[in-house]
Amino acid sequence: MSYNSLVLVKQVPDTANISGEVMKPDGTVNRAMLPAVFNPEDKSALDLALQVRDRFGGTVKVITMGPPKAAELLRECLYMGADEACLISDRKFAGADTLATSYVLAKALEKIGNYDFIFGGRQAIDGDTAQVGPQTAEKLGIPQVTYTEEVLNVRDGKAKIKRKIDGGFEIIEAVLPVLLTVLKGSSAIRPFRAKRVMAYKNARTIMELEEKTKQDSSLKLKDLKEDHISRDLFIPTITVKDLDVKTSRIGLHGSPTKVHKVESVILGASGHEKIEPTKEGLGSLVDKLMEDHIFG
Amino acid sequence: MMKNKKHEVWVFIEQRFGKAADVSFELLSKGRKLAQNLSGTLKAVVIGHEMENIAKETFRYGADEALVVDHPDLEHYNTMPYARVVSSLVDERQPRIVLFGASFIGRDLAPRVASHTMSGLTADCTELKISDVKYMRKDYKQLLLQIRPAFGGNILATIITPDNPVQMATVREGVMELLPLDTPVDGKITKIPFEPAPEDELVKIIERHHEENKVNIKGASIIVSGGYGMGSKENFQILHELADTIGAEVGGSRAAVDAGFIEHQRQIGQTGVTVRPKLYIAAAISGAIQHRAGMEESNKIIAINNDPEAPIFDICHYGIVGDVMEVVPKLIETYKAKLK
Numbered sequence: 001m002s003y004n005s006l007v008l009v010k011q012v013p014d015t016a017n018i019s020g021e022v023m024k025p026d027g028t029v030n031r032a033m034l035p036a037v038f039n040p041e042d043k044s045a046l047d048l049a050l051q052v053r054d055r056f057g058g059t060v061k062v063i064t065m066g067p068p069k070a071a072e073l074l075r076e077c078l079y080m081g082a083d084e085a086c087l088i089s090d091r092k093f094a095g096a097d098t099l100a101t102s103y104v105l106a107k108a109l110e111k112i113g114n115y116d117f118i119f120g121g122r123q124a125i126d127g128d129t130a131q132v133g134p135q136t137a138e139k140l141g142i143p144q145v146t147y148t149e150e151v152l153n154v155r156d157g158k159a160k161i162k163r164k165i166d167g168g169f170e171i172i173e174a175v176l177p178v179l180l181t182v183l184k185g186s187s188a189i190r191p192f193r194a195k196r197v198m199a200y201k202n203a204r205t206i207m208e209l210e211e212k213t214k215q216d217s218s219l220k221l222k223d224l225k226e227d228h229i230s231r232d233l234f235i236p237t238i239t240v241k242d243l244d245v246k247t248s249r250i251g252l253h254g255s256p257t258k259v260h261k262v263e264s265v266i267l268g269a270s271g272h273e274k275i276e277p278t279k280e281g282l283g284s285l286v287d288k289l290m291e292d293h294i295f296g
Numbered sequence: 297m298m299k300n301k302k303h304e305v306w307v308f309i310e311q312r313f314g315k316a317a318d319v320s321f322e323l324l325s326k327g328r329k330l331a332q333n334l335s336g337t338l339k340a341v342v343i344g345h346e347m348e349n350i351a352k353e354t355f356r357y358g359a360d361e362a363l364v365v366d367h368p369d370l371e372h373y374n375t376m377p378y379a380r381v382v383s384s385l386v387d388e389r390q391p392r393i394v395l396f397g398a399s400f401i402g403r404d405l406a407p408r409v410a411s412h413t414m415s416g417l418t419a420d421c422t423e424l425k426i427s428d429v430k431y432m433r434k435d436y437k438q439l440l441l442q443i444r445p446a447f448g449g450n451i452l453a454t455i456i457t458p459d460n461p462v463q464m465a466t467v468r469e470g471v472m473e474l475l476p477l478d479t480p481v482d483g484k485i486t487k488i489p490f491e492p493a494p495e496d497e498l499v500k501i502i503e504r505h506h507e508e509n510k511v512n513i514k515g516a517s518i519i520v521s522g523g524y525g526m527g528s529k530e531n532f533q534i535l536h537e538l539a540d541t542i543g544a545e546v547g548g549s550r551a552a553v554d555a556g557f558i559e560h561q562r563q564i565g566q567t568g569v570t571v572r573p574k575l576y577i578a579a580a581i582s583g584a585i586q587h588r589a590g591m592e593e594s595n596k597i598i599a600i601n602n603d604p605e606a607p608i609f610d611i612c613h614y615g616i617v618g619d620v621m622e623v624v625p626k627l628i629e630t631y632k633a634k635l636k
Contacts, residue, residue, distance in 0.1 A: 015447050102411060126447065129419040130403050134375075135411035143376055143498040146404045160502075165400045166312075171503035178499070256416030260431060260441070261454040272599075272609060277618035282630045285598070285614055294518070294575045294596060295542060296635065 002057035003154060003176070005049040006109060007082070008120035008136070009042040009064045011073040015125050038073055041121025043080075045182040047189045048151060049119045050081045056154045059083045061112070065093060065105060068207040074235055078200040079192035086112065087205050090240040095252030098127075102135035104250055107243045109140060117159070118179040122147060133181035140179070145172050148180040203233040303336030303438075304391040306363075308382065309343075309354060310373065310401045312506065316350045318514075319397035319469035321357045326424060326472040327395055328358030333426035334392065334438055339363055343381055345371035348485075355483040356476050362483060367490040372504070373401050377496040379408040385488065386413045390461055393440050395424075398466035410464050416457030417464040418442035420566075422471055422589065431458050440465070445566060445589060470514050470570035511561040516545035518575045521564055521591070524551035525580030525601065526620065532557045534624045535579055541628050547571070549587045565590035579620045583608030600624070 013034035049060045062077040064070045065088040074085035088108050096104070109118065118137070123130035130146070137144035149169065150162040154176075161172045164183060204212075209224045228234040240250070248254055275281045289295040305327045309320040324340060331338040340354035340362045351362035365381050386394060386409060394409075396402035398420045410417035423443040429436045440463040442455040457463040513519065520539045526532050532552075539546045548558035550565050564571055566589040576594035581587060583599070583606055591597070592611050599612035602619050609615045616623055 013447070098407065098417065099411065099414065127419075128446075129407075131407035131410070131417060131419060134404060134407035138379070138408045138411035143495075144404070144408070145499065146375075147400060165506065168504070168506040170501050170505070173500045173502050175498045256414070256457050256460040257418055257442075257455050258431065258458060259453055260429060260456040262446075263452050272612045272615045275598075275614050275616045277616050277623045277626065279626065279630060281616075282623075282627050283634070285616075286627075286631050286634050289575065289596070290634070292596070295631070 001154075002059075003052060003116040004058050004114055005052060005060045005117040005119055006112060006115045007042075007046045007049045007060060007062045007077070008105065008118065008132075009046060009062050009073055009077060010039045010121075010124050011036045011064065011066055011070045012039045012124050012126040013037075036069070036072070038076060039121050039124045039126075041123060041182060041184050043121070043189055044184045045119040045121045045180075046077055046080060046082065048148070048180075048182050048185075049117065050190065052117065052151050052154065058116070061086065063088065063105075063108065063112070065089070065101065065108075067094075068205065071205045071208055071235060074205075075200055075203055076192070078203060079197045080190055081193065081196065085203070085235050086238060087235055088238045089205075089207070092240045092247070092251050095255065096250065097255035097257045098129055098131040098135055099256055100250055100252075100254040102132050102139055103254065104243065104245060105132065105136045106139035107245050108238050109136070111238070111243060116176045116178075118142075118177070120179070120181050122181045122183050130181065133179060137179035140177075142177050142179055143174055144179045144181070145174055146181045148182045149185060151180075200233070202228075202231075203235050204228055205235045205237050207237065301390075303331070303334040303393075304339055304389070305331040305334065305336060305393045306339050306341055306386075306391040306395070307354075307359070308341045308394065308396045308402065308405065309350060310397055310399060311342075311344050311347075311350055312373070312401075314344065314346065314350070316353060317397055317399060317401075317469070318474065319399055319402075319467070321353070321476075322469065322472040322474045323395045323397065323467060324354060324357035324359055325475040326467070327393070328475075330393060330424060330426055330440070331358075331360075336392065337361065339391070341365075341382060341385065343370050343378055351485050352480075355480040357474075358477055358481055359483050360481055362485050363488055364485055365488045365490050367492075369492050369496065370490060372501060373405075374496070374499060374501060375404055375408060376498060377490075377493070378405055379412065380493065380495075381488075381490065382409045383412040386415070386462060392461070392463065394462060394464045396464070396466045398468040402466050406464060406466050413462060414460070415462035415464050416455075416460050417466070418444060418455045418457075419466050420444050421465045421467050422452075424465060424467070424472075429456055429458070431456060434458070439463070445585070468570060470572075473572075511545075511559075513545045513547055513562055513564070513569055514571055516571070517573050518542055518544035518577075519547050519564070519571055519573045519591075519594075520544045520577045520579065521547035521549065521581060522552050522557065522579045522620075523549040523581030523587075524555055524557075525582065526552060526557055527580075529557045531621060534621065538577070538624050538628050541631055544575075544577070549581050549584070551584075552581075578608050578612065579624060581608055582606045583611065 061084040152160040340359040396406040597612040
């Protein structure tokens with residue numbers, strides 16, 4: 001037996017390292033100032049998919065939805081060991097909430113088809129919602145296992161999975177196909193393979209090739225594309241016209257939730273009482289707390 | 297659709313081994329206020345087996361009605377049957393608001409239900425309120441404002457679901473206040489029939505390993521909490537000593553937990569536990585937004601830090617600038633002397 005896995009990955013702003021310069025005076029975030037990174041739990045998801053392939057056979061194809069720049073992420077996936085990559089990109093998909101995002105993803109996954117597993121990170125660090133995985137599974141009409149830690153075994157069209165729950169874990173048996181959302185594990189994620197970096201560093205999407213022709217007018221897009229395909233270095237792109245989607249359900253317009261207001265977090269009043277770190281200072285503090293019936 | 301009908305606010309009541317989660321009752325307490333604002337009713341959605349007691353318990357937190365789906369197959373939470381049950385209830389009855397705990401169960405269930413019913417869903421809200429809203433030059437009456445930190449807690453976003461009939465949100469445990477009523481509502485129990493379906497069998501839970509969380513940091517009236525600035529697990533010992541002296545629980549910031557100074561169940565902050573004790577002592581905690589989100593509603597806050605510029609001093613009531621390893625032993629000594 002062999003199993004085909006599709007892995008959903010996302011390039012996200014590095015919210016863990018937000019500095020003062022990134023915040024605009026109105027309290028909103030200047031996304032352009034933030035470095036884009038591989039969403040950490042998506043990397044764990046890819047690693048787990050590669051483990052399943054290496055142990056039980058099959059293929060791993062990574063998919064990302066995002067701006068043209070997200071192709072960077074797909075190359076990183078190829079360096080890690082993914083067999084194939086695909087970009088979903090269209091301005092019409094922009095501004096989507098989790099419901100509209102999962103709608104497009106489900107349509108794209110249906111079109112790609114032939115999958116036994118769909119992997120994704122539990123959540124992305126830009127929104128921390130953990131919603132897109134379950135919503136995609138629902139739309140595909142397949143079961144989900146969230147908070148996945150390990151795939152223990154795959155046999156006879158069923159997977160045995162360890163998932164985390166509050167205060168413990170469960171062992172699940174799921175009939176394939178199944179969608180798994182993966183927690184950041186304790187084990188180290190495989191590094192890029194030098195050989196694969198050499199092999200795939202020139203893998204390009206059609207939009208990246210177009211950019212190239214703009215910079216060098218002697219290049220012809222058709223030739224470039226054919227050349228990349230022949231060398232297995234062409235990353236296909238799915239756009240709105242490739243999918244059977246209702247425009248009323250995609251992008252900002254197709255999103256039921258809207259951002260009404262954004263504000264920077266306001267600090268509380270800074271009028272605190274200074275206590276000297278001396279016996280007298282601390283003594284008066286203890287007295288006050290005793291009077292307030294907090295102490296004693 | 298909603299013209300002649302009273303608005304309904306629903307809370308999904310999650311349970312493990314026949315015990316309801318605190319977060320569900322906290323959400324009923326919040327849901328009651330929201331229902332009052334909407335002049336509507338509050339309903340608890342109770343799913344499991346032998347759920348009579350839990351259904352009755354919901355009346356103590358203000359539910360006017362408990363919709364009970366009781367069946368042996370539903371004894372333990374499982375995504376497919378639970379999502380099917382909640383989705384069909386939402387489709388049939390069109391509540392205005394549905395709230396779920398942002399727990400392992402709620403975060404597994406809510407998105408699946410929202411997807412099926414095509415409802416708006418906002419995760420991890422820290423505040424919920426009803427308000428009229430003007431959005432894109434249109435006036436909307438009585439929308440649910442879903443307020444949540446975003447971008448790693450650096451901004452606060454207010455999310456609305458203007459054009460969909462059902463607004464859904466998840467909230468973490470401890471964020472909303474638990475407000476039991478002196479006199480429970482004389483509520484109604486409505487039994488909903490359940491038919492097993494073949495798809496319920498796609499995922500089977502074959503082993504369960506579950507331990508009750510023994511740490512009750514949420515219920516502590518005093519919390520002594522340490523940050524990365526404590527420097528080591530050994531130094532953290534002084535906080536345990538202070539806690540023992542004054543009768544407190546010990547907590548820690550995410551950085552302290554990540555550094556291994558203290559166990560994960562004691563992490564306080566947006567990604568840990570939210571607490572509101574009578575007194576919170578923050579030792580060597582700088583006061584990042586992610587930490588403040590979990591403790592700033594404490595009644596009184598004492599900050600001890602050797603950096604006078606640390607943001608924790610912006611939200612504390614009493615600030616002590618100094619080295620924790622000197623200040624804390626002195627505080628223990630002073631306290632003991634006063635008690636004599």
